[in-house]
Amino acid sequence: MKSDTLLEVRKLSKRFGGIVALNSVDVEIREGELVGIVGPNGAGKTTLINCITGIYKPEAGKVVFLGEDITGKAPHEIALRGIARTWQKVRPFLNMSVIDAVTTGALLKTNEPAKARREAMEILEFIGFPRSKFETLGKNITLIEHKLVDLARALATKPKLLLLDEVVAGLRPSEIDVITEVVKKVNKEMKITLGVVEHVMRFVMSVSDRVIVLHEGMLLAEGSPSEIAYNPSVIEAYLGTKPI
Numbered sequence: 001m002k003s004d005t006l007l008e009v010r011k012l013s014k015r016f017g018g019i020v021a022l023n024s025v026d027v028e029i030r031e032g033e034l035v036g037i038v039g040p041n042g043a044g045k046t047t048l049i050n051c052i053t054g055i056y057k058p059e060a061g062k063v064v065f066l067g068e069d070i071t072g073k074a075p076h077e078i079a080l081r082g083i084a085r086t087w088q089k090v091r092p093f094l095n096m097s098v099i100d101a102v103t104t105g106a107l108l109k110t111n112e113p114a115k116a117r118r119e120a121m122e123i124l125e126f127i128g129f130p131r132s133k134f135e136t137l138g139k140n141i142t143l144i145e146h147k148l149v150d151l152a153r154a155l156a157t158k159p160k161l162l163l164l165d166e167v168v169a170g171l172r173p174s175e176i177d178v179i180t181e182v183v184k185k186v187n188k189e190m191k192i193t194l195g196v197v198e199h200v201m202r203f204v205m206s207v208s209d210r211v212i213v214l215h216e217g218m219l220l221a222e223g224s225p226s227e228i229a230y231n232p233s234v235i236e237a238y239l240g241t242k243p244i
């Protein structure tokens with residue numbers, strides 16, 4: 001393990017009945033990096049996030065974060081150590097306000113409600129969420145606003161590593177541009193290491209320093225965005241699904 005390694009996933013395997021969702025996957029994320037994790041639907045991307053964050057326990061392999069083996073620990077213990085994630089399926093917080101939803105994230109690291117609320121406000125401002133909507137209830141905000149609130153809630157837990165699961169899915173091109181800027185800003189200005197999981201490549205290619213490709217639960221390729229875009233086995237894996 002190199003000295004700047006933040007996360008090390010070694011030979012991680014996870015199955016669901018007869019389906020092998022992850023098959024001996026190796027992934028390394030270094031401090032400060034913005035790593036894209038791509039692959040066709042069903043490749044195992046969400047399962048990888050779920051195994052790293054303790055939602056699922058892998059059958060084999062390990063997850064090492066900051067030199068500590070965190071394999072199989074409970075989600076809140078992993079969150080406390082500094083790994084946060086967002087969810088592919090937006091989890092609506094219908095009757096909670098935006099500010100309260102983000103405050104729940106900040107309460108992971110402080111038990112002072114006023115401090116948590118202040119931190120939540122700062123993060124919402126940092127990502128450019130409109131102040132006029134801080135008190136709006138979840139049921140009255142749009143999809144991109146939901147995605148931003150989920151991102152802000154994750155940031156409020158003060159992570160060292162943030163894993164985003166299909167954060168631009170379902171958004172229009174102009175909205176994807178907004179998320180692109182926010183993600184870059186989180187990485188560059190907050191200096192948070194990011195793992196950006198995406199099915200659609202365009203967004204990943206524009207934000208990532210390095211890209212990892214999963215296919216049928218296995219690591220298919222790894223390289224710079226341009227190496228990946230022209231990699232024949234990656235192109236083949238995507239053929240018959242959706243264009244890159």
Ligand SMILES: Nc1ncnc2c1ncn2[C@@H]1O[C@H](COP(=O)(O)OP(=O)(O)O)[C@@H](O)[C@H]1O
Pocket residue numbers: 016019020021039040041042043044045046047048
């Ligand atoms: N909770 C689960 N129960 C059963 N099968 C699952 C579960 N989660 C994922 N899978 C299966 O594991 C494989 C990988 O899924 P997933 O990690 O969601 O892929 P991706 O996020 O890359 O689209 C798929 O075949 C999926 O159907």
Ligand SMILES: [Mg+2]
Pocket residue numbers: 045046047088
């Ligand atoms: Mg997924």
